[in-house]
Amino acid sequence: MSLLIKLIFLLPDALLRLLAGEAKTAGERTMSPGIQLILSLLEKNSIRRDITSINPEAIRNFYDKMAGVMEKKPPSTATKDHTIDVDEGTIPIREYTPGKLDDSGAALVYLHGGGWCIGSIKTHNVLCKHLANLLGWKVFSVGYRLAPEHKYPVPLEDCDRAFEWVWENAESFNINREKISIGGDSAGGNLSTSVCIKRKEEGRVLPQRQLLIYPGVDRDSGYQSMQDFAEGFFLNEHLMNWFTKNYIRSTVDADDFYVSPIRYQTPLDCRRLW
Structure with missing residues (x-):
């Protein structure tokens, strides 16, 4: 295939x-x-x-196998794998260093998409190589734990810990801790902005910027785009709702601004959105 x-x-x-x-x-x-x-x-x-009837692990394996099929071959990029401690476990992080690293010391912590249930460092490996070379920055891709085995707030807490780990070790990575951004696609975009909100609420250092690629910022499915693409486009309304149901613990979580960050009313101090 x-x-x-x-x-x-x-x-x-x-x-x-x-x-x-x-x-x-x-x-x-x-x-x-x-x-x-x-x-x-x-x-x-x-x-x-109906993939919602399939074991999530089987869906993940299929996604991993298809990773990079439709992507342009990336430039040569050095990689190094790390493992960090999180609450009740460990998660992987992959460090990408582009062929030509700029002298600003900037870096990006990247959170993959996949509805909080699928996706991995592998599925977004090519994308992260392209990002590293396009930006001239180091990129750190986070293999956060997935739902439904690990429901909210575990993925969010893993991503927050990953950002903190990069920030704490900035000197050893030869990056500027004041120029560390965060970003992701889809559910990864959701987690990126939610990490910013969490750190804002807790009075901790914020990412310099957010790179949000079609982020899921509201669990409300009443938008016109959801109606336009409800059926026949693979990622349909049923599958979207399945992702959400697997991620949240109850309907109460859906109203939490960490799940639906568009509902957060306090302006963030992240100076730029991409």
Whole structure:
């Protein structure tokens, strides 16, 4: 399947459109023919069946195998793996050093997406290499513990501890502890801004910046985008709700601003949002 997906992206758009069939749209937006074809193939191979009925570990393994299939090959990037202590366990962190490191001493702590339930350092390995080389910074990718085995607030606390660990060891990493940012995609974006809120509430040092890539900042599913993409786009409303149900302990958690950070009313001191 991974080889087939790679081949699909080598085909011209006109052929992809012919193979994919009638264009799928939502509002004024039209899906890429390549993505549409891939979703169609997944459907025919039963991979898009109700994955909420599958063991989370099986979903994680599939995601890991597909990691990097659709991504551009990254520049050469040095990596080093670390393990840090967290409450009742340990978690991995991977340090990325770009080929050309700028002299600012800046760094980024990166939190992967995956609905708090899937995803790993491996699934975002290529992305973190690209980020390190694009920014000229060291990047630290965090393998926080996942739901449903580890529900809220465990993933948040792991990510907060990871940021603290990078900050505490800034000198040994040859980075400037005043220029450490935090970021992530989807659930990782949620965790990034929630770490900032947590540290703000507890009077601790904040990340310099937040890099938020389509972050999930509200557990309310009543938005227009949720209605537009409720069905037929792989990450559908049912799957989104499944992620949330696995992450939170009860419906009360859904109203917590650490789960829905858009509800936090106090301005954060992080000086920039990307």
